[in-house]
Amino acid sequence: RMPLVAICGRPNVGKSTLFNRLTESRRSIVGDEPGITRDRIYGEVEWSGRTVRLVDTGGVIPDDEALIPSEIFRQAQVALEEADAIIMVVDGRTELASPDRELARLLLRSGGKKPLFLAVNKADSAEMFAQAENFRQLGFKNVQPISAEHGNGIGDLLDEVWAAL
């Protein structure tokens, strides 16, 4: 069957922007719409001659801050069960938040042999690209700075993920 890659992370880090860039579609809503995004959240990505299914787990995370931690973790549990690889996204322009640390801990502890990748997003400049190294403290072996908006680093991220599938 086609491999499935899940995109995880707290709200506003750029999961949907990444998903939309990769699937070249509008299947997942970007922005600050209140409530739950009910649009389709599965897409397909073709890269290096191989097509992979992608899921934006944030598509079903409500915006309500109070519900965020439990929903992020529930989504991560589902991803750990169903996905063949997981890309955790953080916002490279802000300090790490506690949900980032807790999510990273959950994925690294429960991931087993599942390939895990950290995408440090919003690295729109060379300077930001270099700063992504700071996020190695989360414990991921695979750390890739990207700009989901501008495309920087995306090809390298896909090369790494595809090689692990």
Ligand code: GDP
């Ligand atoms: P999600 O909640 O994780 O799905 O995040 P979204 O994809 O909705 O993005 C949240 C905000 O971050 C939006 O305003 C995006 O335009 C912005 N954003 C996403 N990727 C980038 C990026 O690479 N660079 C910059 N500067 N902003 C980005």
Ligand code: MG
């Ligand atoms: Mg989203």
